[in-house]
């Protein structure tokens with residue numbers, strides 16, 4: 001038994017929970033999880049808009065160490081995912097480690113460790129900081145002219161307010177990502193009128209998002225863990241096919257893309273509407289949207305699709321560039337997230353006072369998604385270049401957490417006091433990523449939230465096996481290991 005490291009995990013979403021459980025299972029108990037929200041779940045805590053459903057099959061959207069056989073649907077609804085995450089936190093006794101309503105405002109490398117401060121003024125001294133702060137974290141709110149004068153109600157999907165009524169009202173929804181498509185489908189049924197403002201149409205692949213998982217399936221999987229495991233592995237094999245489709249051009253990619261085109265043609269017969277809904281980029285280039293109900297909702301008598309640009313918000317609605325006024329009671333922003341603001345706006349400083357904003361002036365970068373030059377003893381989980389568009393995320397978080405744990409074990413054994421990735425190794429990793437991104441579908445000419453302000457695609461263009469290999473064990477040639485003076 002060596003030294004006992006003090007560890008701060010920032011964030012209690014999927015990646016924070018994966019990290020905490022992995023540390024615990026390896027005998028590390030001296031950690032706190034600082035969470036801005038009042039419960040666990042990360043985006044699944046904050047996101048509560050009507051119609052919220054995960055478009056990854058539930059049997060894959062779970063931790064390898066905490067299988068849940070009895071999901072209610074093949075694609076689980078949002079609240080059930082949040083309950084699952086809370087249940088995992090309970091089962092693995094994370095309660096004593098969790099600090100809710102604790103937003104990290106500053107984190108400073110002291111030369112030998114970290115000093116982390118939360119908004120309520122509490123300071124945590126730590127040997128390691130693990131930032132599990134998430135990608136879909138800060139809601140993006142466009143600064144539309146006139147919005148401040150709107151006399152109706154304004155909602156962002158990532159900060160839904162249940163006290164705002166939507167039934168029997170005239171609703172505008174702005175945004176056509178996975179969120180916009182889900183919220184339009186859910187609100188249309190009971191709204192007096194729903195107007196969907198679409199700046200860039202998305203390809204929407206037909207998939208049975210509300211398909212129930214029969215209770216019998218859950219019961220069988222519960223009784224027969226080996227069948228449950230086989231199902232998980234089959235799902236992983238399916239996910240591998242998906243990774244192949246998005247990362248390499250092939251007939252398989254073309255088949256999926258054709259399916260997206262057929263999904264539109266088969267459901268939208270009106271040529272004018274089909275034209276309005278046809279994107280000018282390849283299917284799969286943006287994060288793919290799945291839905292069985294969106295096109296039907298748009299065809300409903302109380303729906304209108306508006307593809308003319310927004311000129312201004314007026315006190316009573318939205319005026320489009322053709323001079324038309326759309327009177328509404330509620331404006332719903334389904335405009336996504338500032339996905340590359342990892343860890344910000346916290347004031348984070350590394351070695352020699354370098355700030356994370358300076359280090360990432362050209363966009364977020366990290367060696368193998370987890371280590372940042374200039375920031376010793378700090379690791380990210382689902383950080384820059386994480387495989388949000390291709391590999392099951394819980395798995396990616398677990399693999400990264402095990403990698404970080406391996407470094408902490410070496411610290412525990414007294415091999416070093418601080419570990420910092422080299423600039424050279426980080427540059428090498430970036431070059432490998434840039435080259436592999438070339439043939440990916442994300443690079444075929446669309447604008448998506450995958451792009452950083454510096455124009456890089458913030459995704460991992462490798463398959464699961466490559467990701468597992470690169471995080472299998474620390475390669476100390478890529479790091480500076482130092483001892484405190």
Ligand code: NAP
Nearest residue numbers: 053054055142175176177178179180199200287335336449
């Ligand atoms: P998103 O994919 O970034 O989409 C944002 C939408 O808002 C886009 O249609 C964008 O149009 C539009 N927009 C932004 N600013 C605008 C403006 N000023 N005027 C008009 N339109 C504007 O965001 P999201 O739908 O919240 O999805 C983000 C990610 O969350 C998804 O890609 C997915 O990974 C995840 N998600 C997953 C699920 C799920 O089922 N698992 C559900 C919801 C979300 P442009 O395209 O023209 O920029």
